[in-house]
Amino acid sequence: MKIRGKTWKFGADIDTDAIIPARYLNTSDPAELARHCMEDADPQFPDKVGEGDIIVADKNFGCGSSREHAPIAIKAAGVSAVVAKSFARIFYRNAFNIGLPIFESPDAVDAINEGDEVLIDTEKGTITNLKTGEQYTSTAFPPFMLELIEAGGLINYVNRRVQD
Amino acid sequence: MGMTITEKILAAHSGKKKVSPGELINCRVDVVLGNDITAPVAIKEFEKIGVESVFDKDRVVLVPDHFIPNKDIKSAEQAKILREFARKHELTNYFEVGRMGIEHCLLPEQGIVGPGDVVVGADSHTCTYGALGAFSTGVGSTDMAAAMATGEVWFKVPESIKFIFQGEKLNPWVSGKDLILYIIGKIGVDGALYKAMEFTGPVISSLSMDSRFTMANMAIEAGGKNGIFAPDEITLAYVKGRTKRPYTLYESDADAEYAAVYEIDARDIEPQVAFPHLPENTRPISEVGNVEIDKVVIGSCTNGRLEDLRTAAAVLKGRKVHDRVRAIVFPGTQEIYKQAMKEGLFEIFIDANVAVSTPTCGPCLGGHMGILAKGERAVATTNRNFVGRMGHPESEVYLSNPAVAAASAIMGRIVAPWEVK
Secondary structure, X not given: OEEEEEEEEEOOOOEHHHHOOHHHOOOOOHXXXXXXXXXXXXXXXXXXXXXXXXXXXXXXXXXXOOOOHHHXXXXXXXXXXXXXXXXXXXXXXXXXXXXXXXXXXXXHHHHOOOOOEEEEEOOOOEEEEOOOOOEEXXXXXXXXXXXXXXXXXXXXXXXXXXXX | OEOOHHHHHHHHHOOOOXXXXXXXXXXXXXXXXXXXXOHHHHHHHHHHHOOOOOOOOOOEEEEOOOOOOOOOHHHHHHHHHHHHHHHHOOOOOEOOOOOOEOHHHHHHHOXXXXXXXXXXXXXXXXXXXXXXXXXXXXXXXXXXXXXXXHOEEEEEOOOEEEEEEEOOOOOOOOOHHHXXXXXXXXXXXXXXXOOEEEEEOHHHHOOOHHHHHHHHHHHHHHOOOEEEEOOXXXXXHHHOOOOOOOOOOOOOOOOEOOOEEEEEEHHHOOOEEEOOOXXXXXXXXXXXXXXXXXXXXXEHHHHOOHHHHHHHHHHHOOOOOOOOOEEEEEOOEHHHHHHHHHOOHHHHHHHOOOEEOOOOOXXXXXXXXXXXXXXXXXXXXXXXXXXXXXXXXXXXXEEOOHHHHHHHHHHOEOOOHHHOO
């Protein structure tokens, strides 16, 4: 699986309240959550983010609450992947569970500038900056994880396997 | 090589004699928890799985507490999803308004969790129950759904970090909140990422249950997977007569391995204040300077227990909240509420012009019941001071213990309790 998109950069310790503030958690409708995605980190983000864009952030992305609404909001906003130096534990698990691919790569984060086009190869675990041609490594997805992402998350993946 | 308390509990729940950090295990869970924000998503996912019933109707716990009592129509609809699910599956532990409390105050109080348990909850502060000597951690809604269906969840066994608190006693007005804020200030908001935080030492041996709950509660604010205390006489005195299921006491072996060991001298710790916008931005109260405030919130799953209310009342007794300040107290549960009332704490609060609320998570997460306007500053005994956490993105939250919060309410700026005149 290859993911290609334009990047948006964020700093360290982007918490789940910044990703989707609790004032919008009286719903779990993905489209509605997407309208407020990253709002408290960058109020213009929901308007300027485009389909397939990639978030690039510093360490500890997604710290704080266990709200699955955070990766749901990011995915529903059209973001195709998140690359960060590190992820908070619960966010990491939630992202895969709902089918949002995420990648740890400190080198990529340091070298990518906002707006750069990036190509991620999930099988090889490589992140290429298409502007500079430089390539960085992350963890390659094992086959089951690719299937899980393509199924749209853990529950769909499990159901598909049960039916097979 | 010995095992830590966390490893022992995980081994016992995965049918193994021994587990080691990094090992992936499939684990039996004793309790699965959700609230009115996370459970609706989990229930939707659960219904896709195609099982008829939850794995055990006594062990799936639903507590509507975040936007409760319902703040608007949308949140009422979310709560209704829980109510209908609880009825359909005949859940024993569903807590309606009037019986409910803030989940992490309620579950230990009602004896739903006990020492040696493995608990997962779709709420990041599920780590609170580590105070009882349980392995307890927050998960998302999908993991909650899978656990509701199967009674199992997979984990990577975490490395442990040991925090040894040396000394004979705590400094005046210092409580569990200050110990945990001090640690977070030292190691940072990802200082314990993926790891178990084990609290021990002479100071911990005499620390109250309520202070232990506060400390375990905030393990997540250092990125921890769980916070944990070895159960002792204080734990047993608490669980006696509460915990309904048989429980097991575990403790770390003397030769257990740790990723890091911190020795902390309790004499170095004065009341701590975490400045905006991260819990790691801590300062001792003597170095806070002049910070004027608009609002004080005392309560939450972090500091909404009886000890916290008693401490706040001791500071507020016979005094008045500053003209410029609104102060609200949120008892953690109906039982805490009733006991506080019996002890005359509410009279002290009301005479001091403090509002007393029904239990709810409301203000802590900027949900309802006391939201901050642009530019406003609050001192809160809660757990997070992220941007916009309690209201407008340009408001500010300072985290403290209940004594500092009460003293600040009186003086209109952040002060130590001994500065109150």
